Amino acid sequence: QVHLVESGGGLVQAGGSLRLSCAASGSIFSINYMAWYRQAPGNQRELVAVILSGGSTDYADPVKGRFTITRDNAKSMVYLQMNSLKPEDTAVYYCNVRQVGVNYWGQGTQVTVSS
DSSP, X not given: OEEXXXXXXXXXXXXXXXXXXXEEEESOSOEEEEEEEEEOTTSOOEEEEEEETTSOEEEOGGGTTTEEEXXXXXXXXXXXXXXXXXXXXXXXXXXXXXXXXXXXXXXXXXXXXXX
């Protein structure tokens, strides 16, 4: 079992920045896939960014050039640096990891961007 705890959400003005963190704990032995998803009210949960254990990354088109995903394998952490935030980035952000084909989710952290 893997337990995920996100932090770093909050209220920020448009154009501002936030850094989300996700700490993984528990039975960790081979986490290849680490990602951030988000879900806005009335919308489906969507992938924001993913990073694999080798360091390769991919981003959803709306956040390319503004968000950066990184990971610290030694600390079992994944981060999401969000710059130039827009009101449409407002959502609950969820950390997601996959280990041996099993998906784990954090409880989510609210990000609100005011115009």
